[in-house]
Amino acid sequence: MVITGILSIFTVKTMILIFGGTAIGIILGAIPGITVTMGVALFLPVTFGMQPIEALSLLMGLYIGGTSGGLISAILLKIPGTPASIATCFDGHPMAARGEAGKALGVGIVYSFLGGMFSLLVLFFIAPWLANVALQFGSYEYFSIGIFSLTLVAGMSGGSLVKGLISALVGLTITFIGMAPITAFPRFTFGLSELDGGISLLPALIGLFAVAQILEEAEAGNKDSKPIIADYRIKGFGFSLKEFREQIGNFFRSAAIGTGIGILPGLGGAICNVVAYGAAQKQSKYPEKFGTGIVDGIVASETSNNASTGGALVPLMTLGIPGDNTTAIILAGFLIHGITPGPLLFDTNGVLVYGIFAALVVSNIFMIITEFSGMRLFVRILSVPKHILLPVVAILCVIGAYGLNNRVFDVWTMLFFGVLGFVMKKASIPSTPLLLGFILGPIVEIELRRGLMKSRGDFTPFFTEPISGTILVITFIVVAFTVWGEFKKRKLKKGV
Amino acid sequence: MSRNKDILTGSVSIALGLILFFLSFQVKDFASVSVGPEFLPRIAAVLFVVLGGVLSYQGLKATRLARTTVAASPVVKKDAAEAKYHGGMLPVAYSLLVMGVYIALLKPVGFIITSALFIFFQIIILSKGLKRNYFLFVVVSALSSVIAYYLFVRVFQVMIPAGILG
Numbered sequence: 001m002v003i004t005g006i007l008s009i010f011t012v013k014t015m016i017l018i019f020g021g022t023a024i025g026i027i028l029g030a031i032p033g034i035t036v037t038m039g040v041a042l043f044l045p046v047t048f049g050m051q052p053i054e055a056l057s058l059l060m061g062l063y064i065g066g067t068s069g070g071l072i073s074a075i076l077l078k079i080p081g082t083p084a085s086i087a088t089c090f091d092g093h094p095m096a097a098r099g100e101a102g103k104a105l106g107v108g109i110v111y112s113f114l115g116g117m118f119s120l121l122v123l124f125f126i127a128p129w130l131a132n133v134a135l136q137f138g139s140y141e142y143f144s145i146g147i148f149s150l151t152l153v154a155g156m157s158g159g160s161l162v163k164g165l166i167s168a169l170v171g172l173t174i175t176f177i178g179m180a181p182i183t184a185f186p187r188f189t190f191g192l193s194e195l196d197g198g199i200s201l202l203p204a205l206i207g208l209f210a211v212a213q214i215l216e217e218a219e220a221g222n223k224d225s226k227p228i229i230a231d232y233r234i235k236g237f238g239f240s241l242k243e244f245r246e247q248i249g250n251f252f253r254s255a256a257i258g259t260g261i262g263i264l265p266g267l268g269g270a271i272c273n274v275v276a277y278g279a280a281q282k283q284s285k286y287p288e289k290f291g292t293g294i295v296d297g298i299v300a301s302e303t304s305n306n307a308s309t310g311g312a313l314v315p316l317m318t319l320g321i322p323g324d325n326t327t328a329i330i331l332a333g334f335l336i337h338g339i340t341p342g343p344l345l346f347d348t349n350g351v352l353v354y355g356i357f358a359a360l361v362v363s364n365i366f367m368i369i370t371e372f373s374g375m376r377l378f379v380r381i382l383s384v385p386k387h388i389l390l391p392v393v394a395i396l397c398v399i400g401a402y403g404l405n406n407r408v409f410d411v412w413t414m415l416f417f418g419v420l421g422f423v424m425k426k427a428s429i430p431s432t433p434l435l436l437g438f439i440l441g442p443i444v445e446i447e448l449r450r451g452l453m454k455s456r457g458d459f460t461p462f463f464t465e466p467i468s469g470t471i472l473v474i475t476f477i478v479v480a481f482t483v484w485g486e487f488k489k490r491k492l493k494k495g496v
Numbered sequence: 497m498s499r500n501k502d503i504l505t506g507s508v509s510i511a512l513g514l515i516l517f518f519l520s521f522q523v524k525d526f527a528s529v530s531v532g533p534e535f536l537p538r539i540a541a542v543l544f545v546v547l548g549g550v551l552s553y554q555g556l557k558a559t560r561l562a563r564t565t566v567a568a569s570p571v572v573k574k575d576a577a578e579a580k581y582h583g584g585m586l587p588v589a590y591s592l593l594v595m596g597v598y599i600a601l602l603k604p605v606g607f608i609i610t611s612a613l614f615i616f617f618q619i620i621i622l623s624k625g626l627k628r629n630y631f632l633f634v635v636v637s638a639l640s641s642v643i644a645y646y647l648f649v650r651v652f653q654v655m656i657p658a659g660i661l662g
Contacts, residue, residue, distance in 0.1 A: 049653035162551045166509050169540050169547070173516060176540075180523070180533030187523040187533055211595075218587040218622055387622035388633075391615040392640045394595070398602070398611070399644065403654040411599045419592065427505045445536050 005354025009362065014057050017050075018359055021061020022366040023374070028062070029069025030378055032079040033217055033386050034393065036066030036269075037325040038210045042393065044202060044333055045400040052337040053352055057359040059333045063326055064116060064363040067269055067309055068371065071108040071302055072378055075101060084269030084305040087277035091290065091297030098293055105375065106238020107295050108302045111251065113368040115303035118255040119262065119310025120360050123317075126263075127346075127353075131318040134343035139451035140461055140468035146444035148475040149265035149321055150437060155482035156267055157430040164433045167424065171437025172444070174199055181446040194409040202332045203401040203414040204438060208431055209325065210397045211418025214390050216425060234372065239295060247299045250280050258304030262311020266436040268324020269305035276304030310360070317341050317353065321440065328435055336404070500559065506552030513544025590621045606659015611641035 009018070021043070028039035040062045047055035070085030075092035088108060095104040137145075150172075154164030177188045178198025189195040254276040261272035280300035281290040290297050312323025313330075320342040322328035334341050339349060346353055371378075401414040421431050455461045463469050516537055523534040598614040615637040620628070648654040 045648065045654050046652045162547050162554070163505070166505070166544070166547050166551070169543055170512075173512075173537070173540050173544075176537050185523070185533060188519060188537075214618075215588050215591060218591045219584065221584070221587070221624060385623075385626075387619055387626065388636055390622060391618035392636070392644075394618060395611045395615060395641060395644055398599070399607075399648055399654060399656060402602070402656065403648070406655045408599060408603050408657075411602065415592075415595055415599060418595075422588070427501055429505065448536065 001350040002354045005351040006358040008053055008351060008355040009057055009358050014054050014359070015362070017054055017058040018061040018363050019366050019370075021058040022065035022363045023370050025062040025065025025067075026069035026072070026367065026371060026374075027378060027381050029066035030072040030081040030382060031384070031386075031389065032073050032077070032081055033213065033390065035082045035209065035213070035325075036063060036070075036084070037205075037329055038213060038393070039066050040326055040329045040333075041202075041206045041210055041400060042396045044329065044336065045396075045403040047333060048336065048403060052339060053355045053359075055333060055337055056330075056352070056356050057363075059330050060356060060359045061363045061366070063330065064306075064309060064360065065367050065370075066326075067306055068109070068112040068116070068302075068367050069378070070305075071112065071298075072105070072371075072375070073382060075104045075108060075298075076379065077382065082269070084273055084308070085301065086270075087273040087301035088298055088305075090277065090301070091293050091295075092301075094291070094293030095298070096293075100293070102234040103238040103295075104293075104298055105371075106234045106236070107298045109368055109371045110237055110239075111247075111299045111303045112306040112371075113364055114251060115255050115258055115305070115307035116309055116364040116367070117361070118303075119259045119307040120357065120364070121310075122259050123310040123313055123360075124357055127314050127318050130314065131343040131346045134318050137343070137467070138465075139447040139454060140465045141471070143444055143447040143451055143462060144468040144471040144475070145319065145321070146440045146447065148471050148478075149440060150433065150444075151475050151479055152264060153266035153436050154433045155478060156271065157432045160428075161479070161482045161486060163427075163429045167429045167431065168433035168437040170420075170424075171434035171439075172441040174204070174438055175441030175445070181442060181449065194407065199413055200404060200410055201328075201335065201439070202404050203410040204417045205329055205332060205435070206397045206400050207414040207417025207419075208421040208435065209329075210393065211414060212421025212425065212431075214394055215418060215422040217386060217390055219422075234375065243295055247295065250283075250296055250299050251303050253279060253283065254300045254303035255307040258307025259311035261304075262308030262323050263314045265315050265321045265323060266325075266432050268312045268326065269308040270324075272308050273301040273305040276300045313360075317345060317356075318343055320443075322436070325432060325435060328439060331439065500555065502555030502558070503552050506548040506550070506555060509544050509548030509551065511548075513541045513548060516544065517541035587621050587624055591618060594618055594621065602659075603657045604659060606661050607656045608641050608645050608661055609659065611644065612637045615640060 009015070024043075025036065025039060028034045029036050040059055043058065043062055047058060050058070066082065067084055070081035071088050071092065073079050073081040074085040074088035075096050078089050078093040080086045080089055092104045092108065095101065150168045151165070154168045155161045157164055175198065177195055178186060179196060180187050186196050257276040257279060258269070258272045261267050261275060262269075277290075277297060277300045280296055281287045284290065284296060308324065312327045315321045315323045316327045316331060320331070320340060322331050331341060339345070339352070397414060398411055401411045402408065404410060424431055424434070451462060452459070461468070463472060520534045520537040520541060523532075523537070594614060594617045598610050601610045616633055619633045619636070645656060649656055
């Protein structure tokens with residue numbers, strides 16, 4: 001099964017798709033204002049007519065390429081191409097300003113690759129094991145995992161637990177629309193027959209992550225200044241063997257942080273690069289040098305953000321819960337092709353699973369080769385103005401939303417979610433909890449009701465079943481800690 | 497400013513909770529289930545109200561605190577030049593209008609024509625304050641919608657409304 005799976009991607013068409021996906025991913029990741037999530041969403045309609053393994057290979061290529069591509073603009077323009085490379089700016093740009101752009105890029109690219117490969121190893125060994133464990137899960141456990149994921153994301157993605165929870169609730173509430181689970185009575189449809197099936201995931205995602213972004217750009221307006229691009233030629237890998245040896249500790253710490261945060265539901269590259277950077281600085285013998293353009297900072301940021309890719313795929317493939325925003329879109333990609341990720345995936349679609357693993361490895365290799373050889377091209381594309389790019393992106397969004405079910409209704413849904421995403425941004429409410437609430441809503445509700453049917457209306461098994469109980473206790477501890485942390489922060493502010 | 501926003505957000509959350517709560521009484525199901533399809537919506541409704549209340553309270557307290565400690569923060573005047581390039585809410589409203597018209601006409605008129613027009617107007621909106629090259633805009637609008645249409649219909653086999661050209 002493993003070998004059949006790996007071999008399944010070695011066709012000319014699939015290879016071209018992985019390569020194309022990786023290269024386009026790098027470009028989209030590098031362009032500020034287009035995130036990896038948006039890029040993957042834009043390419044979903046392209047996969048409608050493909051075989052599942054081809055489609056997923058393309059999406060994986062985009063994911064890997066996009067996550068890495070952000071480093072190019074972070075170093076050369078001091079604008080992170082994606083939120084996952086925010087911390088890369090801190091040291092990458094000072095280095096480029098000093099005339100060492102080539103070195104900064106070389107370090108970023110190599111450690112992106114190493115971080116990505118590290119996390120794939122983790123994925124390869126942990127995912128089948130975790131899937132096996134997850135097979136034992138029943139209603140109580142799934143309900144608890146759902147609640148745990150929602151509170152965790154709510155607490156960590158925005159700074160304010162209350163706002164995060166409101167966001168998750170909005171997502172949950174949207175899933176109430178349509179047929180109620182188990183008994184299939186329509187509810188909250190306001191008499192619209194289009195709403196009987198509920199709101200489709202894809203238009204909602206495109207709206208939240210692409211249309212909202214366009215509206216934000218419209219609000220931000222233009223700064224009429226031509227970016228100055230430093231000399232970006234790279235000699236060799238750009239750094240010495242000695243430097244490589246010095247960074248080994250930093251690499252493993254950052255890779256572990258990236259993979260770990262990636263595995264947590266809903267949290268990915270956007271958070272872990274900052275965390276890994278902070279950890280590297282704290283553990284360093286020369287923390288004062290961080291921010292002045294040292295290799296350590298780039299290593300921490302770029303290792304961790306690419307390490308989050310393999311991590312984020314762990315919960316997606318074993319539990320059907322996306323590990324970050326982009327994997328949520330990849331989840332939609334699975335569903336479009338009639339595949340439901342979850343513990344059974346390894347039994348029913350084992351060949352596909354190992355095909356995806358192989359595609360990820362190949363994509364990482366393509367990524368390092370393409371970035372070293374194609375830097376000149378990527379830099380040129382960075383100068384395409386946003387005001388021309390974004391409207392073209394918008395029509396691709398429309399194709400994506402319409403093409404799924406051939407309904408204009410879904411395009412309106414997309415626009416609605418675009419406005420919702422924009423308004424939430426204005427109110428400083430994070431959108432990731434909403435997304436997770438939207439995906440986990442049905443799971444939480446179905447498993448709650450199933451569990452209650454099994455226990456004849458008794459709530460206690462949710463707490464007394466060992467795994468379910470433990471998860472709920474951890475959830476409670478997380479909430480307690482977040483509240484306590486916010487409380488302390490507020491007190492500190494008052495004191496000042 | 498952000499404190500007042502929190503009060504507003506909290507109020508909206510409370511309102512959402514109340515609406516959801518009342519709507520949940522219209523949900524029908526088999527009679528004798530203790531936890532039916534209206535159960536989770538009602539829990540969510542209660543949480544909306546509680547969280548909205550907490551957020552409003554936090555906002556209110558912070559506003560009071562800010563009033564007592566900071567008498568007047570220096571108002572930063574925006575550069576005239578910067579304002580020229582700053583978008584603001586008007587371009588957002590225009591964008592929404594253009595998108596709305598685009599979606600409404602998508603099916604009757606067809607993808608190619610509506611998309612080309614949409615791209616053109618959206619570029620105009622987004623290029624506020626920049627030097628506009630109308631010829632380039634027209635070429636980009638026409639080319640990208642035609643290419644997108646044929647690429648998706650022929651190569652990727654996705655259905656897109658052909659409209660009056662079909």
